[in-house]
Amino acid sequence: MKSLQRLDKVLSNFGFGSRNDIKKLIKKGLVTVDGVTARDASMHVDPEKSIIAANGKTLNYRRFVYLMMNKPAGVISASYDDKLKTAVDLLPEEYSCFGLFPAGRLDIDTEGMLLLTNDGQLAHDLLSPKKHVDKRYYALIDGAVTEDDVKAFAEGVILDDGYRTMPAELFIIRSGPRSEIELILHEGKFHQVKRMFKAVGKKVIYLKRIQMGGLKLDESLGPGEFKELTPEDVELLRSKS
Numbered sequence: 001m002k003s004l005q006r007l008d009k010v011l012s013n014f015g016f017g018s019r020n021d022i023k024k025l026i027k028k029g030l031v032t033v034d035g036v037t038a039r040d041a042s043m044h045v046d047p048e049k050s051i052i053a054a055n056g057k058t059l060n061y062r063r064f065v066y067l068m069m070n071k072p073a074g075v076i077s078a079s080y081d082d083k084l085k086t087a088v089d090l091l092p093e094e095y096s097c098f099g100l101f102p103a104g105r106l107d108i109d110t111e112g113m114l115l116l117t118n119d120g121q122l123a124h125d126l127l128s129p130k131k132h133v134d135k136r137y138y139a140l141i142d143g144a145v146t147e148d149d150v151k152a153f154a155e156g157v158i159l160d161d162g163y164r165t166m167p168a169e170l171f172i173i174r175s176g177p178r179s180e181i182e183l184i185l186h187e188g189k190f191h192q193v194k195r196m197f198k199a200v201g202k203k204v205i206y207l208k209r210i211q212m213g214g215l216k217l218d219e220s221l222g223p224g225e226f227k228e229l230t231p232e233d234v235e236l237l238r239s240k241s
Contacts, residue, residue: 008041013097016054030055065098067116072223073109077102090224112209113217132186136211143202145172145179157199214239
Protein backbone atom coordinates (compact mmCIF):
# COMPACT_ATOMS: atom_id res chain seq x y z
CA MET A 1 0.00 0.00 0.00
CA LYS A 2 1.40 3.41 -0.95
CA SER A 3 2.25 5.60 2.04
CA LEU A 4 0.41 8.72 0.78
CA GLN A 5 -3.26 8.37 -0.07
CA ARG A 6 -6.28 10.59 -0.43
CA LEU A 7 -8.04 11.13 2.87
CA ASP A 8 -11.47 10.25 1.49
CA LYS A 9 -10.12 7.00 0.03
CA VAL A 10 -8.55 5.99 3.34
CA LEU A 11 -11.75 6.67 5.26
CA SER A 12 -13.88 4.94 2.65
CA ASN A 13 -11.67 1.84 2.84
CA PHE A 14 -12.18 1.83 6.60
CA GLY A 15 -15.95 1.69 6.22
CA PHE A 16 -16.90 5.30 6.88
CA GLY A 17 -19.16 5.36 3.84
CA SER A 18 -18.89 6.63 0.30
CA ARG A 19 -16.67 9.54 -0.65
CA ASN A 20 -19.75 11.76 -0.62
CA ASP A 21 -20.51 10.61 2.93
CA ILE A 22 -16.96 11.46 3.93
CA LYS A 23 -17.17 14.90 2.33
CA LYS A 24 -20.21 15.55 4.51
CA LEU A 25 -18.29 14.46 7.63
CA ILE A 26 -15.44 16.78 6.68
CA LYS A 27 -17.85 19.65 6.03
CA LYS A 28 -19.27 19.16 9.53
CA GLY A 29 -15.74 19.27 11.00
CA LEU A 30 -15.89 15.66 12.16
CA VAL A 31 -12.59 14.52 10.62
CA THR A 32 -9.17 15.28 12.06
CA VAL A 33 -5.63 14.48 10.96
CA ASP A 34 -3.03 14.66 13.72
CA GLY A 35 -5.47 16.65 15.83
CA VAL A 36 -6.16 19.26 13.14
CA THR A 37 -9.63 19.49 11.61
CA ALA A 38 -9.51 18.40 7.97
CA ARG A 39 -11.01 20.73 5.37
CA ASP A 40 -10.22 18.97 2.11
CA ALA A 41 -11.32 15.42 1.28
CA SER A 42 -8.64 15.15 -1.40
CA MET A 43 -5.72 15.96 0.91
CA HIS A 44 -3.03 13.29 0.99
CA VAL A 45 -2.22 11.56 4.25
CA ASP A 46 0.07 8.81 5.44
CA PRO A 47 -2.16 6.37 7.36
CA GLU A 48 0.91 4.62 8.77
CA LYS A 49 2.16 7.76 10.49
CA SER A 50 -0.79 10.14 10.90
CA ILE A 51 -3.47 9.86 13.57
CA ILE A 52 -6.73 10.04 11.65
CA ALA A 53 -10.12 10.24 13.36
CA ALA A 54 -13.62 10.45 11.91
CA ASN A 55 -16.87 10.96 13.78
CA GLY A 56 -15.07 10.37 17.07
CA LYS A 57 -13.43 7.11 15.99
CA THR A 58 -9.66 6.81 15.47
CA LEU A 59 -8.42 4.66 12.61
CA ASN A 60 -6.36 1.68 13.69
CA TYR A 61 -4.07 1.37 10.68
CA ARG A 62 -1.37 -1.30 10.56
CA ARG A 63 0.90 -2.11 7.64
CA PHE A 64 0.61 -5.83 8.30
CA VAL A 65 -2.36 -7.59 9.85
CA TYR A 66 -2.34 -11.14 11.21
CA LEU A 67 -5.61 -12.83 12.09
CA MET A 68 -6.18 -16.29 13.53
CA MET A 69 -9.55 -17.66 12.44
CA ASN A 70 -11.31 -20.82 13.52
CA LYS A 71 -12.53 -21.70 10.05
CA PRO A 72 -15.90 -23.42 10.02
CA ALA A 73 -16.90 -26.20 7.66
CA GLY A 74 -18.61 -25.02 4.47
CA VAL A 75 -16.24 -22.06 4.01
CA ILE A 76 -13.36 -22.11 1.55
CA SER A 77 -9.83 -20.85 2.16
CA ALA A 78 -9.85 -18.04 -0.39
CA SER A 79 -10.16 -14.27 -0.69
CA TYR A 80 -12.93 -14.35 -3.29
CA ASP A 81 -15.31 -16.80 -4.89
CA ASP A 82 -18.41 -16.00 -6.93
CA LYS A 83 -20.32 -19.03 -5.62
CA LEU A 84 -19.01 -20.14 -2.24
CA LYS A 85 -18.50 -18.25 1.01
CA THR A 86 -14.84 -17.54 1.74
CA ALA A 87 -12.96 -17.02 4.99
CA VAL A 88 -12.43 -13.37 4.03
CA ASP A 89 -16.21 -12.97 3.65
CA LEU A 90 -16.51 -13.66 7.38
CA LEU A 91 -14.47 -10.58 8.31
CA PRO A 92 -16.09 -7.23 9.17
CA GLU A 93 -15.87 -4.29 6.79
CA GLU A 94 -13.07 -2.63 8.76
CA TYR A 95 -10.60 -5.23 7.45
CA SER A 96 -11.48 -4.80 3.78
CA CYS A 97 -8.77 -2.18 3.23
CA PHE A 98 -5.91 -4.49 4.16
CA GLY A 99 -6.09 -6.97 1.28
CA LEU A 100 -6.04 -10.02 3.55
CA PHE A 101 -5.68 -13.53 2.15
CA PRO A 102 -5.38 -17.02 3.66
CA ALA A 103 -1.83 -18.22 4.24
CA GLY A 104 -2.35 -21.84 3.29
CA ARG A 105 -5.47 -23.89 2.72
CA LEU A 106 -7.98 -25.94 4.60
CA ASP A 107 -10.48 -28.08 2.70
CA ILE A 108 -14.05 -26.80 2.62
CA ASP A 109 -15.13 -29.47 5.12
CA THR A 110 -12.08 -29.05 7.38
CA GLU A 111 -12.29 -26.79 10.41
CA GLY A 112 -9.72 -25.05 12.53
CA MET A 113 -6.79 -22.70 12.49
CA LEU A 114 -6.43 -20.50 9.45
CA LEU A 115 -4.10 -17.53 9.20
CA LEU A 116 -5.34 -14.47 7.32
CA THR A 117 -2.72 -11.85 6.58
CA ASN A 118 -1.36 -9.37 4.04
CA ASP A 119 2.26 -10.27 4.85
CA GLY A 120 3.37 -12.09 1.72
CA GLN A 121 6.80 -12.98 3.11
CA LEU A 122 5.36 -14.66 6.18
CA ALA A 123 2.87 -16.57 4.04
CA HIS A 124 5.73 -17.72 1.80
CA ASP A 125 7.78 -18.85 4.80
CA LEU A 126 4.86 -20.80 6.25
CA LEU A 127 4.13 -22.56 2.98
CA SER A 128 7.68 -23.11 1.73
CA PRO A 129 8.61 -26.82 1.55
CA LYS A 130 12.11 -25.85 2.70
CA LYS A 131 10.81 -24.42 6.00
CA HIS A 132 8.89 -27.53 7.10
CA VAL A 133 6.58 -25.56 9.39
CA ASP A 134 4.74 -28.13 11.48
CA LYS A 135 0.95 -28.41 11.44
CA ARG A 136 -1.02 -30.39 14.03
CA TYR A 137 -4.48 -31.84 13.37
CA TYR A 138 -7.19 -33.48 15.41
CA ALA A 139 -9.27 -36.05 13.54
CA LEU A 140 -11.96 -38.68 13.86
CA ILE A 141 -11.21 -41.79 11.83
CA ASP A 142 -13.61 -44.44 10.58
CA GLY A 143 -11.82 -47.56 11.75
CA ALA A 144 -9.42 -48.64 14.48
CA VAL A 145 -6.11 -46.78 14.30
CA THR A 146 -3.32 -49.07 15.50
CA GLU A 147 0.34 -48.97 16.43
CA ASP A 148 1.05 -50.34 12.96
CA ASP A 149 -0.43 -47.12 11.56
CA VAL A 150 1.73 -45.09 13.93
CA LYS A 151 4.80 -46.91 12.62
CA ALA A 152 3.72 -46.52 8.98
CA PHE A 153 3.19 -42.77 9.38
CA ALA A 154 6.57 -42.44 11.11
CA GLU A 155 8.23 -44.06 8.10
CA GLY A 156 6.16 -42.15 5.53
CA VAL A 157 3.32 -43.65 3.53
CA ILE A 158 2.89 -43.85 -0.23
CA LEU A 159 -0.01 -41.76 -1.51
CA ASP A 160 -2.27 -42.53 -4.46
CA ASP A 161 0.03 -40.68 -6.85
CA GLY A 162 3.11 -42.63 -5.77
CA TYR A 163 4.56 -39.88 -3.55
CA ARG A 164 6.07 -41.04 -0.26
CA THR A 165 5.28 -38.58 2.50
CA MET A 166 7.78 -37.22 4.96
CA PRO A 167 7.70 -38.96 8.35
CA ALA A 168 4.67 -37.82 10.37
CA GLU A 169 3.87 -38.13 14.08
CA LEU A 170 0.60 -39.97 14.76
CA PHE A 171 -0.83 -40.05 18.28
CA ILE A 172 -3.74 -42.31 19.19
CA ILE A 173 -6.15 -40.69 21.64
CA ARG A 174 -8.72 -43.48 21.42
CA SER A 175 -8.82 -46.51 19.14
CA GLY A 176 -12.07 -48.17 18.14
CA PRO A 177 -14.69 -48.26 15.38
CA ARG A 178 -14.36 -44.47 15.43
CA SER A 179 -10.84 -43.53 16.48
CA GLU A 180 -9.61 -40.18 17.77
CA ILE A 181 -6.11 -39.11 16.81
CA GLU A 182 -3.76 -36.17 16.56
CA LEU A 183 -1.28 -35.91 13.71
CA ILE A 184 1.73 -33.65 13.15
CA LEU A 185 2.75 -33.06 9.54
CA HIS A 186 6.00 -31.45 8.41
CA GLU A 187 4.77 -30.73 4.89
CA GLY A 188 1.51 -29.77 3.22
CA LYS A 189 0.45 -31.85 0.26
CA PHE A 190 -3.04 -31.59 -1.24
CA HIS A 191 -5.62 -33.36 1.00
CA GLN A 192 -2.65 -34.96 2.74
CA VAL A 193 -4.26 -36.12 5.98
CA LYS A 194 -7.16 -37.76 4.16
CA ARG A 195 -4.87 -39.36 1.60
CA MET A 196 -2.50 -40.70 4.26
CA PHE A 197 -5.29 -42.48 6.08
CA LYS A 198 -6.68 -43.73 2.80
CA ALA A 199 -3.25 -45.26 2.15
CA VAL A 200 -3.64 -47.37 5.31
CA GLY A 201 -7.22 -48.34 4.53
CA LYS A 202 -9.07 -45.83 6.70
CA LYS A 203 -11.24 -42.77 6.21
CA VAL A 204 -11.16 -39.34 7.87
CA ILE A 205 -14.67 -38.33 8.93
CA TYR A 206 -13.79 -35.13 10.82
CA LEU A 207 -10.68 -32.98 10.59
CA LYS A 208 -9.59 -29.88 12.46
CA ARG A 209 -6.24 -28.06 12.38
CA ILE A 210 -5.29 -27.12 15.93
CA GLN A 211 -1.75 -25.76 15.58
CA MET A 212 0.67 -24.14 13.11
CA GLY A 213 4.32 -23.85 14.03
CA GLY A 214 4.42 -23.15 17.75
CA LEU A 215 1.05 -21.36 17.79
CA LYS A 216 -2.05 -23.22 18.96
CA LEU A 217 -5.62 -22.45 17.95
CA ASP A 218 -7.28 -20.31 20.60
CA GLU A 219 -9.91 -22.61 22.07
CA SER A 220 -12.12 -19.65 22.97
CA LEU A 221 -12.74 -18.94 19.26
CA GLY A 222 -16.02 -20.38 18.02
CA PRO A 223 -16.47 -21.44 14.37
CA GLY A 224 -16.03 -18.37 12.16
CA GLU A 225 -14.59 -16.25 14.97
CA PHE A 226 -11.14 -14.66 14.78
CA LYS A 227 -8.65 -12.56 16.68
CA GLU A 228 -5.63 -10.42 15.82
CA LEU A 229 -2.26 -11.94 16.63
CA THR A 230 0.28 -10.22 18.84
CA PRO A 231 3.94 -9.93 17.75
CA GLU A 232 4.67 -12.78 20.17
CA ASP A 233 1.99 -14.91 18.47
CA VAL A 234 3.57 -14.25 15.08
CA GLU A 235 6.95 -15.42 16.35
CA LEU A 236 5.36 -18.60 17.67
CA LEU A 237 3.79 -19.09 14.26
CA ARG A 238 7.20 -18.93 12.64
CA SER A 239 8.68 -21.45 15.03
CA LYS A 240 8.29 -25.21 14.78
CA SER A 241 6.05 -27.01 17.24
